[in-house]
Amino acid sequence: MSRPISSLEAYWGPFDRPVSVFLLESRGRLAELGLLRPLPDWVSSFTHWPHFFFQVYDGSSPEFRGLQHEFCHLFIWQKLSRKLPAWIEEGICEALSAMPDPRPIRAELMEKPFAEWDTPTLLDLDPGPLPENQAYRKCHSFVRYLIQKEGWERFRASLDDSNENVVKRLCALEPQWKDAISAAAIPEASETGVP
Ligand SMILES: [Zn+2]
Secondary structure, three states: OHHHHHHHHHHHOOOOOOOEEEEEOOHHHHHHHOOOOOOOOOOOEEEEOOOEEEEEOOOOOOOHHHHHHHHHHHHHHHHHOOOOOHHHHHHHHHHHHOOOOOOOOOHHHHHOOHHHOOOOOOOOOOOOOOOOOHHHHHHHHHHHHHHHHHOHHHHHHHOOOOHHHHHHHHHHHHHHHHHHHHHOOOOOOOOOOOO
16 A cells, blocks of 8 residues: 555655545445445545545455555645645546546547536546546646646645635646647547547
8 A cells, every 4th residue: 555655755745644544345335335426337446535545446456546546635635635626636636646648538528628617526527438537537638738847846836825726727727738739639539449
């Protein structure tokens, strides 16, 4: 369990307080605990405010990237003492845990600006047939672009502002990111061609 944490400490510093981690052996246990609505099949990890981490555990090794993503939520909540809007928070968790380029991204998600993503989770935004919610990909690509452009330290420092100001700042940068990725001639998502 320590490697996914130590790799994130390079960004956040150490946890300020201990975190509680729970591994659940099946999805059925989720329903029994009454914690969450049903999750799509591709979700194997999730985190619950304020510091519980769950991973549906099937006996194989917990997936490293999934662990990193969930621990990143815990770092955000401890270091900022709040949650960020879902699209920003998931983008950070993806960008700091998933190194591969997240594209392609479904066209209709590209066209709907982040300012209109007024939803507590991203799971509702992409009901498409692909095995991964592409709303995460868009957030990931955007945050990844900003971290590369501004540097982690500056990006991280900007998160200390209020959520309202963080949203304002990032929404203003969305067109710039779209220009940058369209200039790079990125293919649009197809219904079948996404790994
Ligand atoms: Zn997440």
